[in-house]
Structure formats: C-alpha cells, structure tokens
Amino acid sequence: xxxxxxxxxxxxxxxxxxxxxxxxxxxxxxxxxxxxxxxxxxxxxxxxxxxxxxxxxxxxxxxxxxxxxxxxxxxxxxxxxxxxxxxxxxxxxxxxxxxxxxxxxxxxxxxxxxxxxxxxxxxxxxxxxxxxxxxxxxxxxxxxxxxxxxxxxxxxxxxxxxxxxxxxxxxxxxxxxxxxxxxxxxxxxxxxxxxxxxxxxxxxxxxxxxxxxxxxxxxxxxxxxxxxxxxxxxxxxxxxxxxxxxxxxxxxxxxxxxxxxxxxxxxxxxxxxxx
Amino acid sequence: xxxxxxxxxxxxxxxxxxxxxxxxxxxxxxxxxxxxxxxxxxxxxxxxxxxxxxxxxxxxxxxxxxxxxxxxxxxxxxxxxxxxxxxxxxxxxxxxxxxxxxxxxxxxxxxxxxxxxxxxxxxxxxxxxxxxxxxxxxxxxxxxxxxxxxxxxxxxxxxxxxxxxxxxxxxxxxxxxxxxxxxxxxxxxxxxxxxxxxxxxxxxxxxxxxxxxxxxxxxxxxxxxxxxxxxxxxxxxxxxxxxxxxxxxxxxxxxxxxxxxxxxxxxxxxxxxxxxxxxxxxxxxxxxxxxxxxxxxxxxxxxxxxxxxxxxxxxx
Numbered sequence: 001x002x003x004x005x006x007x008x009x010x011x012x013x014x015x016x017x018x019x020x021x022x023x024x025x026x027x028x029x030x031x032x033x034x035x036x037x038x039x040x041x042x043x044x045x046x047x048x049x050x051x052x053x054x055x056x057x058x059x060x061x062x063x064x065x066x067x068x069x070x071x072x073x074x075x076x077x078x079x080x081x082x083x084x085x086x087x088x089x090x091x092x093x094x095x096x097x098x099x100x101x102x103x104x105x106x107x108x109x110x111x112x113x114x115x116x117x118x119x120x121x122x123x124x125x126x127x128x129x130x131x132x133x134x135x136x137x138x139x140x141x142x143x144x145x146x147x148x149x150x151x152x153x154x155x156x157x158x159x160x161x162x163x164x165x166x167x168x169x170x171x172x173x174x175x176x177x178x179x180x181x182x183x184x185x186x187x188x189x190x191x192x193x194x195x196x197x198x199x200x201x202x203x204x205x206x207x208x209x210x211x212x213x214x215x216x217x218x219x220x221x222x223x224x225x226x227x228x229x230x231x232x233x234x235x236x237x238x239x240x241x242x243x244x245x246x247x248x249x250x251x252x253x254x255x256x257x258x259x260x261x262x263x264x265x266x267x268x269x270x271x272x273x274x275x
Numbered sequence: 276x277x278x279x280x281x282x283x284x285x286x287x288x289x290x291x292x293x294x295x296x297x298x299x300x301x302x303x304x305x306x307x308x309x310x311x312x313x314x315x316x317x318x319x320x321x322x323x324x325x326x327x328x329x330x331x332x333x334x335x336x337x338x339x340x341x342x343x344x345x346x347x348x349x350x351x352x353x354x355x356x357x358x359x360x361x362x363x364x365x366x367x368x369x370x371x372x373x374x375x376x377x378x379x380x381x382x383x384x385x386x387x388x389x390x391x392x393x394x395x396x397x398x399x400x401x402x403x404x405x406x407x408x409x410x411x412x413x414x415x416x417x418x419x420x421x422x423x424x425x426x427x428x429x430x431x432x433x434x435x436x437x438x439x440x441x442x443x444x445x446x447x448x449x450x451x452x453x454x455x456x457x458x459x460x461x462x463x464x465x466x467x468x469x470x471x472x473x474x475x476x477x478x479x480x481x482x483x484x485x486x487x488x489x490x491x492x493x494x495x496x497x498x499x500x501x502x503x504x505x506x507x508x509x510x511x512x513x514x515x516x517x518x519x520x521x522x523x524x525x526x527x528x529x530x531x532x533x534x535x536x537x538x539x540x541x542x543x544x545x546x547x548x549x550x551x552x553x554x555x556x557x558x559x560x561x562x563x564x565x566x567x568x569x570x571x572x573x574x575x576x577x578x579x580x581x582x583x584x585x586x587x588x589x590x591x
Contacts, residue, residue, distance in 0.1 A: 005375040006375075008375050009373060009374075009375050012372045012373055012375075013373065016369060016372075016373075020358070023360055089356050090354045090356040091354075091356040091357055091358060093324065093352045093354050093356065094352070094356075094357075094366075094370055094414075094417065095370070095373065096323070096324050097322045097323065097324060097345060097348070097350040097352070098345065098370055098373045098374060099342050099343055099344070099345040099346040099373075099374055100342060100373040100374070100375075101342045102342075105373075268324065268325045268326060269319055269324035269325060
C-alpha cells in the first residue's frame with residue numbers, strides 16, 4: 001500500500017515537472033534551433049560532402065552538437081532548474097508542506113528531465129539522420145548514413161540523459177549558484193578528465209567518456225573522421241580496466257542521485273528570497 | 276495539539292528562537308510579534324519546513340518534519356510565490372495530488388476548497404491574474420483542502436479587503452467550532468483580537484507572554500501615548516494643554532506640539548475647543564502601532580511584572 005502511494009507520488013512529481021518543463025521557453029527554442037540546423041544541413045555543399053562518408057556526415061555534427069554540447073548543458077540546466085527554481089522563488093514552500101517525502105519529489109523531477117532529455121536527444125538525432133538519408137540529391141548516393149549508427153546515437157542519448165539530469169538535480173539541490181557548478185562539471189571536469197590517461201581511473205567519474213566508449217562499441221569500431229573523433233582519447237594503458245559503459249553511467253548516476261536525494265531531503269526551507 | 280518543548284532555532288550565528296516552550300491544546304491561538312520576532316520560524320517549524328536546532332516540536336504528538344505527519348496539518352504560508360501559470364483550482368488540485376490522491380478526487384476536493392474561500396467564480400483563471408486578496412485565498416484554500424486537524428495561518432489577513440477579512444474570520448471561527456486547532460500569526464494585534472482567545476507574544480525569538488487577549492489588552496489600557504498636534508500657534512496650544520491634568524509632558528517646536536498623555540476626557544475636550552478656535556491643523560497619534568505597544572510592554576518591564584504576578588497567583 002505504502003509502496004503504491006510512494007510510486008504515485010513520485011509519478012505525480014514527474015508529471016508536474018513535465019508540465020512545468022512543457023511551458024519552459026528554452027526547451028522549445030532548443031527544438032526550434034535543432035530543426036533549423038537540420039534544415040540547413042540538407043543544403044550542405046557538395047564539396048564538403050564529397051570529403052566525408054555518410055556516417056561522418058551524420059556522426060560528426062550529431063556527436064559534437066548533441067553529445068558534446070546539447071545533452072550535457074541542456075540536461076544539466078533543466079535538472080537544476082527543476083529542483084532549484086522553486087527553491088529560489090520560494091514557491092517550494094507549498095510543496096514541502098505537503099505530506100510527500102522529498103526523495104519522491106526529487107526522483108520525480110529527475111525522471112521528468114531524463115525523459116525529456118532522452119526523447120529530445122533521440123528525436124534530434126533521428127531527424128538529422130532522416131534529413132541526410134533522403135535520397136534527393138546526387139551526392140548522397142552511396143553516402144546515406146548507416147541505420148546502425150543512428151541506433152547507436154539514440155541509445156547513447158538514452159544512456160547520457162539520466163546522468164546529466166542527475167548532475168543537474170544534484171547541483172540544484174546542493175548549491176546556491178547551481179548553474180556555475182553545473183557548468184564547471186560539464187566544461188571543466190568532463191573536459192579535463194577526458195585528457196587524463198585511462199589508467200588514472202577517473203574517467204568513470206564522468207558521463208561523456210562512458211558514452212563515447214558506448215558509441216564506439218555499439219557502432220563497432222567506427223572508421224573515418226567519426227572514428228578518429230570518438231577514439232582519439234581512448235589510446236593509452238588501462239583503457240581495458242574501465243567499467244562497461246552502461247555500468248559506469250548507472251553507477252555514476254546512482255551515486256549522484258543518491259547524494260542529491262539526501263541533500264534535498266535534509267534541506268530546510270529558506271524563507272529568504274534569492275532573487 | 277501543538278507543543279514546543281524547549282525549542283531553539285539558529286540560522287548560523289543568528290538565534291531565531293530561544294528556548295520556546297508552549298502547549299496548545301486547541302482553539303484559535305494568536306501568534307503576535309514584530310517582523311522578525313520569530314513568528315514565521317515557529318510556523319515553519321510546525322509545518323515541517325524547518326527542524327529545531329534544539330528541543331522538540333510536536334503536532335499531535337509527532338514531529339512534523341516527518342512527511343506523513345503533515346497530512347494532519349494545513350499550512351497557509353506568508354510568502355506570495357505560486358506556479359503563476361496554473362489556475363487557482365489547478366494549483367490546489369496539483370498540491371492535493373502530491374498527497375497520493377487520484378486526479379478526480381483531487382479536483383473535487385480542490386473545487387470544494389475554492390468554494391469555501393469564495394473563489395468559485397475565479398477558480399479557473401490563472402493565478403498570475405489574481406489580486407493580492409485572491410492569492411491569499413488560494414493559499415488558504417490549499418491549506419483547508421484536506422480538512423486538517425491543525426491549521427497554521429501565517430499572516431493570513433495581509434492584502435485582504437474588509438469584506439474578505441470578515442469572510443476569512445468567519446471561516447476560521449467555523450473551523451474552530453468544527454474542532455480544528457488554529458494557530459494564526461499577525462503583527463497587527465487588532466486582527467487577532469477578533470478571533471483569538473489566547474495570544475502568544477513573541478519578541479526577539481522568545482515567548483514573552485502567553486495569555487488571553489483581555490489580559491494583554493488590560494496592560495495596554497494604562498499605556499501612556501503620544502500625540503503630535505500641528506498648529507499655526509503651537510505656543511498657545513502648549514500653554515492651554517499644560518493646564519490639563521492627564522498631560523504628562525509637552526515638547527514644543529515651531530510647527531507642532533508633541534503631547535505625552537495618559538488619555539482621558541479632559542484632553543479630548545480641550546483639543547475640541549482648540550480645534551474650534553482654529554488652533555489645530557492636524558492631530559496624529561505617534562505610537563498607535565505594534566512597535567510602540569511592544570516598546571511599552573518590553574522596555575518598561577511590564578511583561579516581566581505581569582508574569583511575576585501570574586506566577587504568584589498560580590502558586591497561591
């Protein structure tokens with residue numbers, strides 16, 4: 001009975017966070033921006049296209065824009081926004097006064113951001129792949145990207161989303177200036193750690209590295225420009241000692257989410273406005 | 276039942292509450308104090324939003340920090356923050372669904388609560404378009420929605436017009452009659468006089484007084500107060516007032532006379548005469564607010580005297 005109530009409360013927190021996300025202008029701006037970029041890519045000059053394979057044409061922009069930039073920044077932002085926004089404007093007082101355990105609230109919000117992020121990332125990748133796969137221009141003959149690459153990217157988005165959403169939720173629950181903390185993680189920690197040799201053993205403390213390894217494994221040793229990009233930092237001793245990508249992300253997400261839940265649960269309401 | 280057992284609360288180095296002990300068995304109890312006295316901290320502790328640094332806060336024998344305890348508590352906070360894009364009805368239903376209620380049940384309870392606070396006609400409008408008074412009522416509606424056994428109202432009358440105040444007062448009284456324990460805070464003593472039988476007076480995080488409104492009022496009856504009288508001829512006014520017995524002191528400047536008085540008919544009769552002679556432009560009370568009342572009660576040591584007398588009576 002109690003489990004059913006807690007599940008319902010968590011799903012309700014998720015539903016409410018989805019409702020709030022739905023009305024967030026930035027989400028629609030991102031989707032509109034992605035549609036614009038995809039639209040422009042259809043008219044990519046033949047000269048550029050001839051130098052690349054179909055997988056490169058799809059994989060390079062998709063990896064750089066979605067996995068390197070979009071998912072980390074946007075998901076971290078929405079994760080912290082879902083948790084922190086109502087704390088900073090104090091509307092959280094109404095929610096905290098209800099008989100709902102804080103872990104249900106936090107997990108619900110994290111779930112909502114994960115769902116939106118995974119779906120948006122997968123949808124953008126799929127739309128871009130379809131735009132390139134349309135056989136309406138001569139240069140595309142024989143260059144259409146492999147459906148397996150698309151499948152890898154969609155799964156990669158689903159793998160990355162929970163981790164970045166958890167980082168956002170953690171920053172939102174913990175820091176007074178959570179955006180700075182999230183940016184430091186995404187453009188500081190992740191970038192720095194990706195340049196550390198694998199044998200240092202800290203790469204599992206990121207999301208970007210396991211996701212990159214997942215894409216390499218899933219695509220099956222990619223070649224060309226995409227292969228170079230994905231495998232550039234894989235060289236060196238100790239690469240084999242890292243966790244499986246899925247296990248690494250799951251472990252990292254679980255630890256960060258647990259820490260966020262504990263901090264959020266212990267958090268006292270701060271009546272001072274932060275605006 | 277509400278109970279504070281030796282409760283202290285610190286925000287870093289700042290003590291918001293110091294060793295507060297009080298027990299409320301029922302009824303409508305007023306919590307009165309200056310801004311920053313610790314009223315909202317007490318409310319937030321009872322609503323489970325804060326944990327005491329020391330001591331225990333209990334509602335019906337259980338700590339409100341625990342989520343399930345809060346089922347019995349309705350809380351109307353003093354902050355004016357909402358999910359502005361929701362309608363009033365959706366907002367209340369939204370919070371009810373966090374209790375684990377199904378959508379239909381939450382909607383029905385929300386509609387009933389909105390009806391109780393007189394917002395039925397506007398319940399489907401977005402909160403963004405609500406007036407201050409309507410926003411207060413929405414907060415009250417969400418606090419009432421699940422028929423709590425303890426209702427905490429933090430400055431509920433703020434922004435309400437006289438009719439709305441009357442309606443809310445009547446609602447609070449009816450809740451009390453239905454057996455709900457109501458703790459209502461205000462920094463305006465007169466607001467509480469109408470509804471609260473018992474008043475807790477909080478000052479600088481300490482519970483200074485706990486007694487009936489009449490006891491507190493009796494203390495204030497003897498309070499000297501000050502009037503500022505603007506006049507074109509303040510010297511003449513001062514000369515006339517020196518002859519009035521209830522005038523304790525006079526301070527004169529070029530445009531006005533400040534009078535310290537115990538009140539009484541003689542003074543007002545003299546002022547009426549002076550007014551008729553065109554010697555008075557304006558009479559303004561200088562300390563008819565709670566700040567002055569507190570200054571009088573706290574600084575003059577009246578409360579400690581009063582408490583000593585009460586203790587003596589209790590021992591006798």
